Amino acid sequence: MTYIVFLLVANALALLATAYLVPGIQVGSFFSALLAALVLGLFNTFLRPILSFLALPANILTLGLFSWVISAFILWLTGKVVPGFEVSGFLPALVGGIVIAFVASFLQSLVKKSRK
Numbered sequence: 001m002t003y004i005v006f007l008l009v010a011n012a013l014a015l016l017a018t019a020y021l022v023p024g025i026q027v028g029s030f031f032s033a034l035l036a037a038l039v040l041g042l043f044n045t046f047l048r049p050i051l052s053f054l055a056l057p058a059n060i061l062t063l064g065l066f067s068w069v070i071s072a073f074i075l076w077l078t079g080k081v082v083p084g085f086e087v088s089g090f091l092p093a094l095v096g097g098i099v100i101a102f103v104a105s106f107l108q109s110l111v112k113k114s115r116k
Contacts, residue, residue: 003115010107011037011100015085018099024092025079032084040078048074071097 012033019027027033051070052059059066072093079087087093 003111006111007108008034008037008041010111011041011104013107014100014104015040017103018096021099022092022096024088025096026086026088028084032082036078036082036085039082040074043074043078047077068094068097071101075100 012030015033015036016027016030019025019033027036048070051073052067055066055070072090075097076087076090076093079085079093087096
């Protein structure tokens with residue numbers, strides 16, 4: 001249970017770092033970042049597999065690069081649902097998805113190393 005909380009906080013920190021690095025993404029507060037991390041995790045768990053299946057032909061044609069478009073859409077959708085978290089367009093969502101992936105991966109590797 002505590003591991004899940006650590007991952008949620010790591011993803012919230014990744015969202016805050018992304019808002020700092022990418023113009024067009026704004027986070028109002030740490031609570032908004034936590035809520036956005038939770039909603040983003042739920043969207044990635046339940047909505048992403050459906051979208052990936054529906055976009056399978058496009059993903060095959062682009063050799064997997066279309067998955068970045070799906071990530072951008074999910075990030076944009078999170079910005080529409082969560083108050084205090086805003087994504088202003090497709091390009092900030094695309095760049096933000098890439099930044100979130102790298103920052104969250106780095107922070108999660110730190111959390112995994114601390115568990116050992």
